[in-house]
Amino acid sequence: MAEYDYIIVGAGSAGGTLAARLTEIPTNKVLLLEAGAASHPYSRMPLSFGLLIDNPAANWLYQSEPEPNTANRVIPVPRGKVLGGSSSINGLVWVRGQPLDFDTWAQMGCRGWSWRDVAPLFTRMENFVDGDGSNGRGTDGPLKVSTVPDQNPLYDALFAASKAAGFKTNPDYNSEDQEGVVKTQTSIYKGRRMSVAHCYIEPAMKRPNLHVVTNAHTLRVLLDGKRCIGVEYEKDGKTVQARAKETILSAGGVASPQILELSGIGQPELLKKHGIEVKHELKAVGENFRDHINARIIWRLKVANVSYNHMARGIGAVTQMMKYLATGGGFMSLPSAPLLGFLKTRPELETPDVQMHLVPYSIKDPKTRKLQDFPSMTIACYQLRPESLGSIHIRSADPKAHPSIRFNFLADRIDQDAMTAGFRMMRRIVDAKPMDAYRDEEFSPGPSVQSDEEILTWIRNNSQTAYHPIGTCRMGPEGQNTVVDDKLRVHGIQGLRIADASIFPTMPSGNTNAPSIMVGEKMADILKGAA
């Protein structure tokens, strides 16, 4: 059986970062297992966000359970299944979060995770090419970050409308002050996606001490009593075992709790129901699940040539392709949103509680992301720090069966109120005078939806996830509600840690790629004895 110092399961945002950092020390022998392929031909192009959203070649294509809170709809849950994980298929929006997020983690008992502790990790991971090193922004990290270069009179009108509606702008929302309507910073450089595969894993693969195995589906971790001794995975139809001093699960918010349960770690009743021997009771495995529910309003536009529905359809698609090939710019180089808003729904709030994504086109269906036929724009809004808690648990002892995902979106009154207020703020921006020249009728939901109840019902009936599942192996001091401690060790099991978005105790205020990479950086420091 092959022996390593470290086995990392999942080559995503956190796992890929961790593998690269650990192998900086030549004596560390590391095995990185990834269920997906080594690459996908579309991945480096930012448009791959749309092209891979329903593509099984790079995506797990999970689905939620139908739940009454969201009109019993089955909501698609895409996750990256390729080297780089979700960082290879995501919407490329780069957000650190608010200092308050991490100070809250520290306040919940996670020593070493306050903003003061994690800010240097955010600095070291990035090379913000449009920054000058102020605000703690990185200038020589492995992952290049740039501000969207796309210009469009619609953006100017939206900035002016936001100002007219009473919202400020902000020169750097990834500083300690997030508030404002802003041009998006992205994990894109010169039109190419800056995934963890490209920025961390591929350079590290030149090292002899990193062994990367792709198309390797981890089935379970191997336990000797209360000690983890390695993993069992399937490769080319064969079951393979590997041993390590430390095993780190980095399979993401959906799959890390699944692998624990398949290994006999979790809620005893649930494991027994599926015929799995209980090796270690941990009630919080798969619980404390949070995600962002994303409500999108679509407006028709009077001016066609500011909307990519007009500029990127038919012959326009060819023009955009030529532009992309020649300059690395245009439609195919955009992140999921070129403008963002981090705003307060109530003036007395200390920091923003909603995030908006302002998009110069609309899609027919978020499941396939096909462009709508008419000139239009979208603004989407989610509450930054949702309170509602869902769960992710196995539905079967079969490691290939997708787990049961229950969002429980909008269960909490705070979430309902913030989403309703955020919805009204989207309309407030677009109704402002500077948008008069562009705004046509609201296409979806349309003017018939007005009262708080109508808005909330519409959100329940139509909204999707913003693709940020977190919390299912929550970090914190040992207790009913946590799975790992602040050194990311699974409570009660030796030699097993978890490093990915599943350990977030609460939702960071924004998109979750940068905080997931930060977890990989932090895990590396802990294992190197530097944290």
Ligand SMILES: Cc1cc2nc3c(=O)[nH]c(=O)nc-3n(C[C@H](O)[C@H](O)[C@H](O)COP(=O)(O)OP(=O)(O)OC[C@H]3O[C@@H](n4cnc5c(N)ncnc54)[C@H](O)[C@@H]3O)c2cc1C
């Ligand atoms: C469609 C989409 C759009 C998004 N847009 C943005 C955005 O614009 N900005 C942003 O900041 N965030 C975005 N996110 C979220 C962000 O990308 C994720 O939060 C982040 O990548 C999670 O990192 P992770 O390390 O926890 O998991 P992942 O990066 O998902 O990595 C988990 C890895 O584990 C592998 N794996 C799972 N199970 C097994 C197994 N049994 N055996 C072996 N390997 C396994 C997976 O294949 C995957 O490679 C988006 C996500 C998606 C899916």
